[in-house]
Amino acid sequence: MVLGGAGFIGSHCTEELVKQGHEVVVVDNLFLGRKENLESVKDKIEFCKEDYCNKEFLEKKIREQGTEYVFHFAGFSSAPMFDGKEAEGIEKNITGFAQLSRLCADHGVKRVLYASSSSIYGDLKKQVEDAKVFPPNFYAMTKYAMEHTARLFWQEQGLESIGFRFFSVYGKNEKHKGRFANLVSQFLWALQEGNEMIIYGDGEQTRDFTYVLDIVKAMILGMKAEEEKAKANIYNVGTEKSYSLNELCNVLERETGLKGRRKYIENPLKNYVEHTKADTSKIKRELGFEAEYDLSNGVSEILSDSKKKTRRF
Ligand SMILES: NC(=O)c1ccc[n+]([C@@H]2O[C@H](COP(=O)([O-])OP(=O)(O)OC[C@H]3O[C@@H](n4cnc5c(N)ncnc54)[C@H](O)[C@@H]3O)[C@@H](O)[C@H]2O)c1
Incomplete structure (x- = not known):
């Protein structure tokens, strides 16, 4: 179940x-x-x-x-x-x-x-x-x-x-989560749709994705x-490997071949976690x-899956 x-x-x-x-x-x-x-x-x-x-x-x-x-x-x-x-x-x-x-x-x-x-x-x-x-x-x-x-x-x-x-x-199947989705997905969607990737603070906070x-x-x-x-x-x-949000943006740009726009704003969240590993x-x-999977492999999996879907429809 x-x-x-x-x-x-x-x-x-x-x-x-x-x-x-x-x-x-x-x-x-x-x-x-x-x-x-x-x-x-x-x-x-x-x-x-x-x-x-x-x-x-x-x-x-x-x-x-x-x-x-x-x-x-x-x-x-x-x-x-x-x-x-x-x-x-x-x-x-x-x-x-x-x-x-x-x-x-x-x-x-x-x-x-x-x-x-x-x-x-x-x-x-x-x-x-x-x-x-x-x-x-x-x-x-x-x-x-x-x-x-x-x-x-x-x-x-x-x-x-x-x-x-x-x-x-x-990973894929995350669209329904919208603003609650993981930053990898949110930044990837922003990149693909030509929107800004919104980064809290200086982007040096890290996550184990x-x-x-x-x-x-x-x-x-x-x-x-x-x-x-x-x-x-x-x-x-x-x-056991962490990436800063700045590094995440670099990986996404490299894997998609797209150049994104990054917008740095003051962090509005209380009790914000700076680092996870x-x-x-x-x-x-x-x-x-x-x-x-490391971050590059995971992102490339998502991209190849969405390409397959585009071809099918
Ligand atoms: N996504 C992450 O990065 C992450 C990280 C740590 C822990 N988790 C945990 O993993 C679990 C799954 O997360 P997710 O990212 O797939 O989120 P999600 O919101 O996509 O999945 C939760 C699912 O449960 C369903 N649901 C919610 N309340 C329900 C209820 N009362 N009865 C029946 N169904 C209900 C929702 O419709 C949804 O399909 C959650 O418990 C989450 O806290 C997720």
Whole structure:
């Protein structure tokens, strides 16, 4: 079962699970995601337009389907979405997850693989799983609370789970996220449409940009890992290489062959994170994960995919 499977990362995960021969039910209320993201697998999955917080629906579905694994991407998926909607975001991200975990524990789901986030780290220098963290915004706080919810369901109910702290994910199928999309996508769209790439501050802030297929690969390794690795475990997923926004613009210009216009403005955001860089030694050591894509490869994948689409239509 893939919750939030019509969204950006969830749709890639669904495609890969189908490719590997799994029977997949997608639950998505289309709050932000789009069914078009599932075009390539639409005849091979069951799609349910539902809120994953609908307890009666979810319980019935898990029981009927005999769900073994739940991949969870649903809820408020970025920090700005919480602005003025803090209570709703907390309900969708934390309360919904607690309810989901209870249902999974009660109905024999083998394992829950869920999206946490690197935003939990804020501006910490060492972004490693056992660091003491102070989530810098409501979004990050909900992810932190989800991790502890998972820990308690493991300790009290024996529910297996793995949370993945994704670092800045980019790739295709992100159009629906609009201004909430990753900077790689936003700058790429600006470049292709002749608009300015808006950069906060001097552009020297850095991000560990992770290609979406590397995220999917990590989660599927988590699904297949031995039980020992699924006792409410947490893993970073990133590349261990960071790029400044200025460097990002250079890579995009090089890969597209287009010359962009950069506009530097004063940073309007509070608690802005200046630098992110994953320490991935734990996931390498325990799950054998290695990121396959660097930023240039990832961008060129997106570009070759959009060329194929243009040719087809
Ligand atoms: N994209 C990133 O860079 C990134 C980084 C770290 C963590 N994450 C996390 O990964 C997950 C997926 O992110 P994404 O970028 O694919 O975002 P997304 O918004 O594209 O995906 C979320 C999907 O969940 C659906 N959804 C939202 N609320 C729902 C609900 N109550 N019931 C059913 N469906 C619901 C949306 O319609 C959407 O299709 C999120 O939990 C996000 O917090 C993303």
